[in-house]
Amino acid sequence: MNTTQGPGTGPVRPATTVRVVIVDDHAIFRSGLKADLDPSIQVVGEAATVEQAIAVIAQERPEVVLLDVHLPGGLGGGGREVIAGSAALLSTTRFLALSVSDAAEDVVAVIRAGARGYVTKTISGKEITDAVYRVAGGDAVFSPRLAGFVLDAFGTAPADIADDELDKLSARELEVMRLIARGYSYKEVAKELFISIKTVETHVSAVLRKLQLSSRHELTKWAAERRLL
Amino acid sequence: MTTAPLRPPLVRRSDRFIAGVCSGLAAHLGWPVRNVRVGMILACLAGGAGVVFYGWLWIMVPTADEHARRQARRPASPIAPAVSQEPSHAFARGGVQGGVPGGIHGVPIPEPGMPLPGMPPPGMPGAGAFRDGPGDPAYAAPGDFGGTTPAAARPPWFQFRDMRYGKEILLGVGLLLVAGILIAQILGVDVPLGTLIPAAAVLGGASIAWMQLDETRRAGLVDKTKANQAGGWARLAAGLALVVAGVLVMVSGSGSWEQTWLALLASVAVLGGVVLVLLPWALKFWRDLEAERAGRIRETERAEIAAHLHDSVLQTLALIQRRASNEHDVVRLARAQERELRGWLFADPGKDAGQLSDRIKAVAAEVEDLLGNAVEVVSVGDTAVTEGHEALIQAGREAMLNASRHGGGTVSVYLEVSGGRAEIFIKDRGPGFEPQHVPEDRLGVRESIIGRMNRHGGTATITSTAEGTEVRLGYPAVPQADKASQSTEGKP
Numbered sequence: 001m002n003t004t005q006g007p008g009t010g011p012v013r014p015a016t017t018v019r020v021v022i023v024d025d026h027a028i029f030r031s032g033l034k035a036d037l038d039p040s041i042q043v044v045g046e047a048a049t050v051e052q053a054i055a056v057i058a059q060e061r062p063e064v065v066l067l068d069v070h071l072p073g074g075l076g077g078g079g080r081e082v083i084a085g086s087a088a089l090l091s092t093t094r095f096l097a098l099s100v101s102d103a104a105e106d107v108v109a110v111i112r113a114g115a116r117g118y119v120t121k122t123i124s125g126k127e128i129t130d131a132v133y134r135v136a137g138g139d140a141v142f143s144p145r146l147a148g149f150v151l152d153a154f155g156t157a158p159a160d161i162a163d164d165e166l167d168k169l170s171a172r173e174l175e176v177m178r179l180i181a182r183g184y185s186y187k188e189v190a191k192e193l194f195i196s197i198k199t200v201e202t203h204v205s206a207v208l209r210k211l212q213l214s215s216r217h218e219l220t221k222w223a224a225e226r227r228l229l
Numbered sequence: 230m231t232t233a234p235l236r237p238p239l240v241r242r243s244d245r246f247i248a249g250v251c252s253g254l255a256a257h258l259g260w261p262v263r264n265v266r267v268g269m270i271l272a273c274l275a276g277g278a279g280v281v282f283y284g285w286l287w288i289m290v291p292t293a294d295e296h297a298r299r300q301a302r303r304p305a306s307p308i309a310p311a312v313s314q315e316p317s318h319a320f321a322r323g324g325v326q327g328g329v330p331g332g333i334h335g336v337p338i339p340e341p342g343m344p345l346p347g348m349p350p351p352g353m354p355g356a357g358a359f360r361d362g363p364g365d366p367a368y369a370a371p372g373d374f375g376g377t378t379p380a381a382a383r384p385p386w387f388q389f390r391d392m393r394y395g396k397e398i399l400l401g402v403g404l405l406l407v408a409g410i411l412i413a414q415i416l417g418v419d420v421p422l423g424t425l426i427p428a429a430a431v432l433g434g435a436s437i438a439w440m441q442l443d444e445t446r447r448a449g450l451v452d453k454t455k456a457n458q459a460g461g462w463a464r465l466a467a468g469l470a471l472v473v474a475g476v477l478v479m480v481s482g483s484g485s486w487e488q489t490w491l492a493l494l495a496s497v498a499v500l501g502g503v504v505l506v507l508l509p510w511a512l513k514f515w516r517d518l519e520a521e522r523a524g525r526i527r528e529t530e531r532a533e534i535a536a537h538l539h540d541s542v543l544q545t546l547a548l549i550q551r552r553a554s555n556e557h558d559v560v561r562l563a564r565a566q567e568r569e570l571r572g573w574l575f576a577d578p579g580k581d582a583g584q585l586s587d588r589i590k591a592v593a594a595e596v597e598d599l600l601g602n603a604v605e606v607v608s609v610g611d612t613a614v615t616e617g618h619e620a621l622i623q624a625g626r627e628a629m630l631n632a633s634r635h636g637g638g639t640v641s642v643y644l645e646v647s648g649g650r651a652e653i654f655i656k657d658r659g660p661g662f663e664p665q666h667v668p669e670d671r672l673g674v675r676e677s678i679i680g681r682m683n684r685h686g687g688t689a690t691i692t693s694t695a696e697g698t699e700v701r702l703g704y705p706a707v708p709q710a711d712k713a714s715q716s717t718e719g720k721p
Binding site: 101103144145147148151152156157178181182183184188 | 575605607608609610641643645647654656696699
């Protein structure tokens with residue numbers, strides 16, 4: 001699965017290293033991911049279950065948690081439950097969801113719980129490094145598939161002025177989502193729309209916020225149909 | 230089970246008078262239905278042999294739906310999709326059953342939740358005496374999946390609908406009979422009402438109870454909602470009351486009310502005693518039965534998953550081991566298997582099959598298998614495929630082939646259907662090319678993509694830079710669709 005990051009379009013990297021906790025119940029995947037990540041990313045902890053994850057995150061207070069959507073333990077809520085259990089840290093710790101699942105319910109549930117983005121596990125080491133930096137910098141990471149889910153959930157018609165602003169995407173946000181769904185990197189989106197990358201990131205973060213906060217009728221219905229609520 | 234039967238399977242069909250035994254038998258034997266029915270009636274007159282035969286078949290022979298369902302339990306098995314030459318079949322699951330190896334597949338998997346024949350559990354759903362639910366898609370679906378069920382055995386739904394009035398017809402016939410008897414009495418004919426009424430009551434009660442045999446068989450298939458259960462109980466009670474009352478009146482003979490009441494009281498007391506004694510035993514028996522059934526359902530599901538994994542994942546893993554030296558093959562096999570498994574695990578059951586997004590995904594899978602590069606499809610919205618969409622699909626396929634061949638990396642495909650208007654974007658990250666510099670004799674882009682779309686009233690534009698190429702295909706909404714949808718996207 002490709003993400004929004006094309007060649008050479010990664011975000012500006014801070015001088016310091018990023019501290020990361022990897023949460024996944026497959027040891028093979030954890031070690032593979034650790035080997036794939038850029039050396040500037042410091043893996044400070046690992047966890048295989050919901051309980052372990054909450055404990056390790058509370059102890060290490062990492063900047064980014066790479067979080068598998070499906071996890072054993074806890075009440076069966078998986079990644080969602082880890083985010084809920086670490087709610088107090090959400091202002092300093094950011095969550096990036098990892099999954100092999102394409103199912104909308106898995107992805108949207110974990111985003112609505114508070115994750116800053118979603119990537120699939122087949123992503124390359126360079127792409128995931130970029131995604132970690134992007135999330136650490138407070139931005140959202142949207143893959144084409146997640147953009148597709150967003151367009152599906154919010155509809156493809158732009159918002160009227162009368163609409164509640166959380167309930168629909170603005171015309172510009174729709175354009176950005178469409179381009180991301182088409183496989184454009186943030187940089188390419190910026191070039192296509194004649195705006196800066198920073199503006200693209202602002203739009204994407206706004207969409208993420210709407211996805212997390214909207215109580216829009218269609219979205220709740222869409223979510224309810226997929227048993228997300 | 231894997232060999233095709235020489236004649237249609239013996240199933241009870243929906244064009245029926247009583248339980249569909251005769252028509253099913255006729256279809257199975259290849260005889261005219263009328264002959265079979267007349268034969269059955271004659272056999273009934275021959276000392277009731279026909280009745281016994283009919284009842285036996287009624288109990289033992291499944292309905293067409295049940296049969297199809299049982300056939301459909303077997304998972305489809307695209308073994309090693311990457312190397313087979315039919316890449317699209319991962320999306321037409323169950324359509325192709327040929328080439329299925331033995332092993333687990335030879336074993337017919339029993340219907341989960343199907344009660345043992347002749348042992349009706351008390352909670353029985355079902356509303357009508359005749360089958361209802363032709364509009365329920367869950368009933369239509371299995372017919373399409375059962376590879377061995379011939380088309381002829383599928384019940385035509387309009388006949389089904391006719392039979393929905395069966396209850397009314399029965400009622401009408403009953404009322405006519407009553408009216409006839411009354412008229413005969415008025416005319417002075419001596420009608421033995423004393424025996425006729427109880428006999429009718431017994432018959433009616435028995436038939437109500439017996440009609441549930443069909444519903445019982447369906448009990449495991451339909452989820453047991455409260456309403457259905459309540460209906461089942463009510464029918465059981467009504468049937469029981471009618472039969473008991475009829476028998477009592479018949480036995481007490483005289484028809485004097487006092488005697489009847491006494492007998493009724495006595496029999497209710499006896500029944501109560503019997504229930505009191507047998508209830509714990511029956512409850513235990515019922516619980517054991519439920520536990521056993523639940524276990525069997527789990528076992529069936531496990532067997533189904535095992536069969537699927539055996540035919541897909543294990544086979545692919547074996548192939549990957551044998552071709553470990555060829556990286557290209559390994560990636561291709563893994564991708565194809567991943568796609569197949571995803572389709573199986575995450576398919577949205579609420580979605581109609583054969584939509585435009587399915588076709589595009591199938592085409593993408595085909596291109597992926599052919600050239601080995603990943604083709605990622607993201608789709609938003611969907612529509613039924615019309616004739617005009619075929620051009621869109623074919624042009625999209627050509628564009629994907631080009632993107633995969635010349636781009637050399639992952640190809641991103643985005644399909645958006647909004648208000649009937651369909652758009653496909655195919656993007657690669659290859660070195661790009663100048664569309665106007667394509668030689669005249671190269672027909673791929675000029676004819677297969679641009680020309681084809683223009684001929685069918687669609688649009689096609691190609692943007693190519695050093696960082697990649699994007700092909701945009703658009704196909705307008707069908708004329709009667711609403712115009713507003715056209716404005717959702719300013720792009721071609």
